[in-house]
């Protein structure tokens with residue numbers, strides 16, 4: 267890792283007492299685990315560390331006990347902000363302009379691993395090393411700088427890696443991530459214990475299981491099953507989101523459809539907002555390209571977007587179909603060139 271960046275990181279930490287760790291408006295296992303790991307590392311350094319996220323920590327993440335320390339309000343004053351697991355402004359939209367001004371006028375660090383271009387441009391230091399999770403990056407930084415990690419920090423880092431790599435099975439898993447996992451196991455972190463805790467939260471009410479059945483029936487496929495889509499209504503968001511994020515109920519099933527290359531789950535809100543969750547299959551890295559054509563971003567295989575541009579969700583669906591068609595065609599051509607060089 268870049269020595270200059272590490273020195274700058276250490277310098278910013280050394281010169282701060284009160285440090286706020288900021289998650290974007292879409293907290294996940296990586297952003298939460300990264301926050302907890304940093305909170306623990308910084309507390310051990312004698313800092314006053316504070317975890318912030320503008321939205322509630324989703325229920326499926328609450329098997330990680332420290333979730334309850336995440337606050338929805340920023341403290342009045344702080345010396346340093348650390349933004350974890352995002353580089354895009356659209357994911358900090360819930361933040362009002364006063365808070366944003368406060369963050370901008372304070373030194374800040376951004377730690378991320380997403381491939382999209384950074385649109386947050388005010389931070390004093392930006393580190394993005396293409397790791398599998400932001401937590402893996404934090405592990406590397408802590409190790410290089412000799413920062414101590416307690417068991418809570420180590421478990422949190424393990425959680426970030428397993429969560430973003432779906433248990434080390436995504437294409438972006440490099441040996442470096444597996445080495446970090448191995449080191450954490452040597453340090454006493456038990457993957458099976460973490461997995462047991464996580465699975466306990468998989469249990470669902472009968473209501474939710476029945477709803478999953480209805481959603482499964484509503485899956486639509488296009489382009490010879492290559493694209494699968496489902497739309498979630500506002501009423502369903504209100505009723506089921508507090509229990510479980512509706513798309514997550516069926517996304518794995520959608521991916522199992524024969525011939526499938528990419529799936530899109532749309533959540534429609536009553537203020538005209540539509541959120542899209544996009545996942546493409548291994549070997550078909552078009553998720554980020556699709557999401558970015560609707561103003562979003564993310565990874566090659568996993569991304570999302572938020573739009574206010576469509577009164578009728580069917581108009582958006584039509585555009586998703588045609589854009590996906592284009593991207594699949596590009597992929598096909600690319601693969602042809604690889605197969606038949608001339």
Ligand SMILES: [Mn+2]
Nearest residue numbers: 296351400430
């Ligand atoms: Mn992440």
